[in-house]
Amino acid sequence: MSIETIFDTMEYGTAPEDRSVALQWIADRGGLLGPYVNGAFSPGRDDLAICNPATGEKLAGISLCTKDEVTEAVRSARAAQPGWQTAGGPARARVLYALARLMQKHARLLAVMESLDNGKPIRESRDIDIPLAIRHFYHHAGHAQLMPSALSDRVALGVCGQIIPWNFPLLMLAWKIAPALAMGNTVVLKPAEYTPMTAMIFADLCSQAGVPPGVVNIVTGDGSTGAALVDANVDKIAFTGSTSVGRQIQKATAGSGKSLTLELGGKSPYIVFDDADIDSAIEGLVDAIWFNQGQVCCAGSRLLVHEAIADDFHNRLKTRMDKLRIGDPLDKSIDVGAIVDPIQLRQIGKLVEGSTAGQTYHAQTPVPEGCFYPPTLITGLHPADRLMQEEIFGPVLVSTTFRTPAEAVEIANNTKYGLAATLWTENINLALEIAPKLVAGVVWVNATNLFDAAAGFGGTRESGFGREGGWEGLQAYSKPANPLAEPTHITAFTGQGAAAEDIDRTAKLFIGGKQARPDGGYSQAIFSPKGKLLGHAPIANRKDIRNAVQAQLACSWGKTTGHLRAQILYYIAENLAAQANRFAECLDAMTGLSAGAEEVQVAVDILFTYAAWADKFEGQAKSVPMRAVALAMREPVGAIAALCSDQNPLLGLVTPMAAALSTGNSITLCASAPFPLAATDFYHILEASDVPAGAVNILTGPQADLAPHLGAHMGLETVWCLSGAPRTEAVQVRASSNIKRVWQGAAQDDHASWLDAGTEIKTIWIPYGE
Numbered sequence: 001m002s003i004e005t006i007f008d009t010m011e012y013g014t015a016p017e018d019r020s021v022a023l024q025w026i027a028d029r030g031g032l033l034g035p036y037v038n039g040a041f042s043p044g045r046d047d048l049a050i051c052n053p054a055t056g057e058k059l060a061g062i063s064l065c066t067k068d069e070v071t072e073a074v075r076s077a078r079a080a081q082p083g084w085q086t087a088g089g090p091a092r093a094r095v096l097y098a099l100a101r102l103m104q105k106h107a108r109l110l111a112v113m114e115s116l117d118n119g120k121p122i123r124e125s126r127d128i129d130i131p132l133a134i135r136h137f138y139h140h141a142g143h144a145q146l147m148p149s150a151l152s153d154r155v156a157l158g159v160c161g162q163i164i165p166w167n168f169p170l171l172m173l174a175w176k177i178a179p180a181l182a183m184g185n186t187v188v189l190k191p192a193e194y195t196p197m198t199a200m201i202f203a204d205l206c207s208q209a210g211v212p213p214g215v216v217n218i219v220t221g222d223g224s225t226g227a228a229l230v231d232a233n234v235d236k237i238a239f240t241g242s243t244s245v246g247r248q249i250q251k252a253t254a255g256s257g258k259s260l261t262l263e264l265g266g267k268s269p270y271i272v273f274d275d276a277d278i279d280s281a282i283e284g285l286v287d288a289i290w291f292n293q294g295q296v297c298c299a300g301s302r303l304l305v306h307e308a309i310a311d312d313f314h315n316r317l318k319t320r321m322d323k324l325r326i327g328d329p330l331d332k333s334i335d336v337g338a339i340v341d342p343i344q345l346r347q348i349g350k351l352v353e354g355s356t357a358g359q360t361y362h363a364q365t366p367v368p369e370g371c372f373y374p375p376t377l378i379t380g381l382h383p384a385d386r387l388m389q390e391e392i393f394g395p396v397l398v399s400t401t402f403r404t405p406a407e408a409v410e411i412a413n414n415t416k417y418g419l420a421a422t423l424w425t426e427n428i429n430l431a432l433e434i435a436p437k438l439v440a441g442v443v444w445v446n447a448t449n450l451f452d453a454a455a456g457f458g459g460t461r462e463s464g465f466g467r468e469g470g471w472e473g474l475q476a477y478s479k480p481a482n483p484l485a486e487p488t489h490i491t492a493f494t495g496q497g498a499a500a501e502d503i504d505r506t507a508k509l510f511i512g513g514k515q516a517r518p519d520g521g522y523s524q525a526i527f528s529p530k531g532k533l534l535g536h537a538p539i540a541n542r543k544d545i546r547n548a549v550q551a552q553l554a555c556s557w558g559k560t561t562g563h564l565r566a567q568i569l570y571y572i573a574e575n576l577a578a579q580a581n582r583f584a585e586c587l588d589a590m591t592g593l594s595a596g597a598e599e600v601q602v603a604v605d606i607l608f609t610y611a612a613w614a615d616k617f618e619g620q621a622k623s624v625p626m627r628a629v630a631l632a633m634r635e636p637v638g639a640i641a642a643l644c645s646d647q648n649p650l651l652g653l654v655t656p657m658a659a660a661l662s663t664g665n666s667i668t669l670c671a672s673a674p675f676p677l678a679a680t681d682f683y684h685i686l687e688a689s690d691v692p693a694g695a696v697n698i699l700t701g702p703q704a705d706l707a708p709h710l711g712a713h714m715g716l717e718t719v720w721c722l723s724g725a726p727r728t729e730a731v732q733v734r735a736s737s738n739i740k741r742v743w744q745g746a747a748q749d750d751h752a753s754w755l756d757a758g759t760e761i762k763t764i765w766i767p768y769g770e
């Protein structure tokens, strides 16, 4: 063959990676692996066969850990935790650093094992997964070092249960273990049933790196092992996996007091505008959907291409698809490797073949026998088609077209997910206008699948909550050093129902900027401690909640500037200060105390504080090791409802309201149940302060009746449960309906925690350079 012919055909040969070191590592352990608990491996059992998906050959047998084994692992983590925490940040930093060094030293072994176990191309495990995992340990060694100075007001959560999927086995382990250890937690991690091998090597490295026994524990097994870990005596569950299992876990942890972060599925849009550099956009798309055979939670699996260029784009894409090489994952010349398991392969086939909509194109490239699926493009789909909405989790791209930027945003956001989004345009103004409008935790501009330990990653809507990476990721593994006391439940005072001396005072609800009679038409008499009738407060029901949330969703408070939000909060403060005496009297009459005047003063001060923060709670530009700006934008979490605390009737109302408004959220406040009259007086202040309709709604009535409806409401993104455990549980058991964030509040003067609870980080990646 002449050189000229080679230039013409671009033929190239195979370049297989040596697998012997990885196979020897397994053989040295007798082909059987067991859990790693208290710094040592337990003898392995041949319960589950771990296979190479590319060939079907068995690599090892592994234990299916029982509930007792999980309990034992948690016990070991519990025993080790105080010592690990008190060792201090710098001591933990040394250990994390040693782990990073050892991973680097054994990078080739880890990469080969990952490809053998998962089926991903060695180019990806060698050049992306393993280096990124190592980077996470280096980066978090730094966070451990800095914790005493930079996070001196935070402490570890305790023992963290961590459950990870099979698509990025070592990388997901690193994303979970590195921040947890840095903050002084100990961990029990369960790798996926299909892919535990690199976690086993990691356990070995923990022993070599001097990780104290019990600090890292790894239990192998399947979903039953994961469920046992969720039930175990842990302080937190960090889960990455499917939305359906995430939902189960949210239900299972309801009322347990366990912290929870969920990194779930996605159906991420990949938007190509008509001015995009088409060849680059196609190369990016190859990475977006065929990286790791499309088994990527944030895969750009939904192509939205401008109508004017769609035909050309699809044709060029098909040409590129035909050149992709599918085959042995250990061959360095391979683009697309094996699907993780025959079960997953069947699932992909079922979804694609079960769809009659659109035109399906399979890449015209040889596909080996076995667990392989050709790169596939399905064009001509309607945005509502099943394949446009459901996660396929395979190398299948679905496509539709749009005409205007507004339509692109509408189609992009037309999904229950909100994990990632990619957009391609040469017009930076357009890109920066569209990126904030996309409902996604991560947005890539003219690039895709950029990740770094310094930049947060995570979703919104049914893609979950919590961030991994960066300063924001540390929030999920630490808590304020001064714990919040459990709010006490106060029983309302009773009386004889005697008519008040002056005119009957029956308050209303406040919904959509107007006073509204309760849907049920009922109200409740409110008495002073001495049994004097003070007035009547309306009893809200499910329909009142529905109306309030509708008003929230119609309100554009989130789009206002920080400056305007500050102005309105100052205005509320001013109007409250002008009515201080009236509120103080109302508070004293309801509580029988004489602290009303002081409470009003503190409420005014809180309003001033959150007004001050409104244009100062800023994002960051992350220091990522590449030619890119990664902007960490703080976005409002969306429609919030709050169950206000029983005590401090005014402060308990004003604090969540001010924090929510300051961060750009609308809020429905369910007022203090025993002392609701300060809240019903407060809507006069709102009416006089130019608060836009729907930004604040006030409901009264028994919170025990309202809590379940708040938990189940699909329009609410977040519920702040500030009135104690029983109502929190009632919300949490239903919160999985739309994977709601549930937060239990912070000390009144812990402004940072309140502001954090009102925001979520969106990372916008913008590469630069020619």
Ligand code: NDP
Pocket: 163, 164, 165, 166, 167, 168, 190, 191, 192, 193, 194, 221, 222, 223, 224, 225, 226, 227, 228, 230, 240, 241, 242, 243, 245, 246, 248, 249, 262, 263, 264, 265, 266, 296, 297, 298, 391, 393, 419, 459, 463, 464
């Ligand atoms: P699953 O949700 O099935 O499994 C994830 C993990 O949870 C596995 O370790 C699994 O064990 C375990 N598990 C299964 N059932 C339970 C249970 N009832 N209680 C506790 N743990 C349980 O997801 P997959 O492994 O199939 O991974 C693919 C999914 O993960 C995709 O939907 C993808 O989008 C999502 N994902 C999300 C990411 C993100 O960052 N948002 C990243 C990667 C994947 P076992 O494997 O043994 O069954």
